[in-house]
Amino acid sequence: MSRFMHIGRGLYGIWLREVMRAVRDRGQLIGGVSRPLIWLLILGIGLNPYFRGEVYGEVRFVIPYTYLQFLFPAVIVLNIMYTSIQFAVSVIWDREFGFLRAILISPVPRWIILLGKILGGSTVATGHGALVLILARFADITLSWDQVALALLLMFGLSFGLTSFGVILAARVRSFEGFGVFSNTIILPLYFCSSSIFPLDPSLTRAQTVALYPEWLVFLVEINPITYAVDALRGVLINFHQFDPRLGPMVIGGMTVVFFLSALFDFRRR
Amino acid sequence: MSSPRPIRKRPRWLAGAINIIAVAGLLYLATFLPPDTSLDVMRGGGTLRVCVPQSAPPLVTGDARAPGYDIEVLQHLAGHLNVRLHLNYNPAIGQDFNPRNWRLTRAQCSIVAGGVIDSTATRGFLQLLPTGITSGWAAIVPDDTSPQPVKAVAVLPSQGLDRLALSGFLREKGIRAVPARSPENLAAALEAGTADMAIADRFTIGAVPVGEIDIRVVWLPEPPFTRLPLAFGLWKGDLTLMRALRDGMTELERDGTLRTIAERYGLDIEPEASDDMAVLLSLAPEVTP
Known part of the structure; x- marks a missing residue:
């Protein structure tokens, strides 16, 4: 068998293990369902009356969509963030129970092992993001197959970057308990500071925006890479951008490359 | 002595597939939950209230025999929802550039009709249901x-x-x-x-x-x-009412009613x-x- 076949089979085996483990884990799947239900159904419906129109010409929420539609792409990103970053638990698990040591002494190159694990994690995270698409009907969003395909591509890019980020975190955390706290302190601030649940009105100038929100908050939103991932998905799913449409794919692409190379650097040092 | 029965192995992917189908099914069922009460409130009152300008021919004419394209379509939609149509004529509509000065409120009507243009600016204030007519x-x-x-x-x-x-x-x-x-x-x-x-x-x-x-x-x-499609404007957030009206429009389009009304007002020829x-x-x- 050629060397490429060996490498390909190794990559496939590691990817399949991650995917099978995730789809058999009912707890993880329930998490993938409960998050969109809580954020879209409970929060979206709960806040809907506060953002609905009461007088023609007066709205508190000057975007050409309903609050549910605005929230929908952000909930996809939230689901991907949780699944991708929590994937690092699998790395810690493999390290604790010796599986990682077993495959590291196999003839498969280290970078293939890492790539297989990250591809597996990315596939699962993309799947969790895609589950939210089922709720598009609820949010009154009509999707064409083109939109779904483009959204899945962006979701996979984001999942790949964030899963790599999860692996970087796993290299720095030694216990499961520590990782749980660590991941929540990263995921939730990133999510809330990504213009996910409140809009920065694109029709306003920067001066007007900082008159509406404190400058430090606008600054946090603007430097947060997740902001641009949410914006890219909004562009695809509801055709609404708050920032330059080119920034989203560029930031997702940049995250993918930078985080994977960093994860590879960490993985090789071990 | 009989030979042991062969063990039937379940495919490896079956458990995972069942889990995925279960969660996808659960999410799909959740989409049937009503996201708001707008349709229930309107049905409870038995009236579909619509704000229209005094005159915007051929969409709103003020003539009882040929009330206008928008009005006739709304009459059919009200029939589809089994409610009465109540028209709230507002002379301010269209007279002032700023719609805020028209003072249209949710209490007056559920729908704004009679020449609402489907544009990004309008979508900032209302949800829009296209009527199939284009202006420009x-x-x-x-x-x-x-x-x-x-x-x-x-x-x-x-x-x-x-x-x-x-x-x-x-x-x-x-x-x-x-x-x-x-x-x-x-x-x-x-x-x-x-x-x-x-x-x-x-x-x-x-x-x-x-x-x-x-x-x-x-x-x-x-x-x-630009040629501008016209629409009925609903208040933002009234999703259940929007869905019911959209279903009604689809039915009117399918059975040819929309085309017949458009022909009556000469709107079939662009x-x-x-x-x-x-x-x-x-x-x-x-x-x-």
Whole structure:
């Protein structure tokens, strides 16, 4: 068998293990369902009356969509963030129970092992993001197959970057308990500071925006890479951008490359 | 002694597939939950309240026998929802550039109709349900075989369309604009030869009483001018009402009712999309500073 076949089979085996483990884990799947239900159904419906129109010409929420539609792409990103970053638990698990040591002494190159694990994690995270698409009907969003395909591509890019980020975190955390706290302190601030649940009105100038929100908050939103991932998905799913449409794919692409190379650097040092 | 029964191994992927189908099914079922109470409230009251301008022919006419395209469509939609249609005529609609000054509130109506334009600006305030009718700037041009340079056009300004863009375009092309106050003014300007072309919105242009002159009715070129789909405006966040009305519109379209109503008001015939219109306008003399 050629060397490429060996490498390909190794990559496939590691990817399949991650995917099978995730789809058999009912707890993880329930998490993938409960998050969109809580954020879209409970929060979206709960806040809907506060953002609905009461007088023609007066709205508190000057975007050409309903609050549910605005929230929908952000909930996809939230689901991907949780699944991708929590994937690092699998790395810690493999390290604790010796599986990682077993495959590291196999003839498969280290970078293939890492790539297989990250591809597996990315596939699962993309799947969790895609589950939210089922709720598009609820949010009154009509999707064409083109939109779904483009959204899945962006979701996979984001999942790949964030899963790599999860692996970087796993290299720095030694216990499961520590990782749980660590991941929540990263995921939730990133999510809330990504213009996910409140809009920065694109029709306003920067001066007007900082008159509406404190400058430090606008600054946090603007430097947060997740902001641009949410914006890219909004562009695809509801055709609404708050920032330059080119920034989203560029930031997702940049995250993918930078985080994977960093994860590879960490993985090789071990 | 019988041989042991072979062990039937379940495929490896089966457990995972069952889990995925279960969670996807759960999410799909959740989509049937009503996201708001707008439809229930409207059905509870038994009335579909609609705010319309006093007159916006042919969408709202004020004539009980032919009340207008929008009104007839809304009558069918109210029938689809098993409620009565209540029209709230508001003379302020369309009279002021800022819709805030029309003082339309949720308490007055669930729908705004009679010429709501489907644009990003309108979508900032309302959810829109397209009615299948398009508006925009249209023109009456003489039906000449060899187009002549246009030097002057009679213009009847229209609410809702971008008048600034039109005047800027005419100024840039060096075409003199002759203001008109009524469709009759437009016809008189064409007949007297004070204007080579008449411009108004698509509905008004159809009502210009042109006598003996051979004419064509055409859209102004796109770009720079855009054709604007018209819609019914619902309050943002009223998703259940929106879905019920959209279902009703789909049914009216399927059974041909929309087409029949459009034919009754002459809306099935649109102005032509004419290539020589761009040529006509580009033939205009350049402005000399």
